[in-house]
Amino acid sequence: MAADAGVTLGVLLGGLAIKYTGVTWIDPLLGLVIVIVIVIVIVYGAWGLLSDSIKLAHDAVPEGINLEEVKEFLENIEGVDNVHDLHIWAMSTTETALTAHLVMPGGYKDQLLYDIREKLHEEYEITHTTLQVEREWSDEQYQPYKNE
Ligand SMILES: [Zn+2]
Incomplete structure (x- = not known):
């Protein structure tokens, strides 16, 4: 809405400027400026989503979550001797999943x-x-757990 109003205002002012100055290249220049502004607004608005999507596609640990910190939290729970197979990933841009063996x-x-x-x-x-x-830590792909 604001962008539409801006474009309309720009065209109006451009028309007045041409009328009073007689400089006709104001029109294409104005068109170019408007296009550039619109592209900047779109790219800026879409960047966050694009960035989230790329991370999602790569199964990355979501922003704001430190895997080591979560691992430490789980390891510090009373009765937990070891944490392994810890995975944290984004199921969508707003939902995060975790799996772990304790x-x-x-x-x-x-x-x-x-x-x-x-x-x-x-x-x-x-x-x-x-x-x-x-x-006990019995997963075959792991070394036996030793508490030393
Ligand atoms: Zn396990």
């Missing part, structure tokens, strides 16, 4: 999973959390 030799209560999920939502805006709890 090694908890002493077991856990379901409430803990809900608490972790809440905390991840509050602190990191992670809205889809999937946790796998393991009594």
Whole structure:
């Protein structure tokens, strides 16, 4: 709306300027200036979305989330000896998912999973959390866990 009004105003002023000065190249110059301004506005407006889309396409950890920080948070939970297979990715430009394996030799209560999920939502805006709890680190692709 503001852009339309701006263009109309520009054309009007251009017309008046030509009428009073007789300089006719004001018209094409004005057209060029308007086009350049419109392109700048569009590129500026679309840049954020484009940037988010590129990151999404590359499965990148979303902006504002530090993977190491989240890993540390999970590792510091009482009863958690190890965190592995931690993945954080954007499901869309507004939704973030997390999956992780937590090694908890002493077991856990379901409430803990809900608490972790809440905390991840509050602190990191992670809205889809999937946790796998393991009594011991038994995944074949990993070295056995040693607590030293
Ligand atoms: Zn595992």
